[in-house]
Amino acid sequence: MSLFITDECINCDVCEPxxxxxxxxxxxxxxxxxxxxxxxxxxxxDEPQCQQVCPVDCILIDEEHPETPEQLQVKYEQLMKNK
Incomplete structure (x- = not known):
């Protein structure tokens, strides 16, 4: 699944980079x-980097976009082909 940012976000700018x-x-x-x-x-x-740096823990699993680890791997491979 992808992740999403809740409205608790404080716009601290650490996740984006x-x-x-x-x-x-x-x-x-x-x-x-x-x-x-x-x-x-x-x-x-091994772990989502944005979640690791978020000081308010407002980055959660997006239940509206369910994906298995295998599907996430395929998405990664597609994204790398398009870079």
């Missing part, structure tokens, strides 16, 4: 995550 897939961007009010680019860092790291 940590995303290896450039899935995090500044939205109208808070940072947001593009589900089509989020692989939970599969293919890059």
């Amino acid at each position: 940590e995303c290896p897939n450039d899935a995090i961007y500044q939205g109208d009010e808070i940072y947001e995550i593009e589900p089509s680019k989020c692989t939970q860092c599969v293919g890059h790291y």
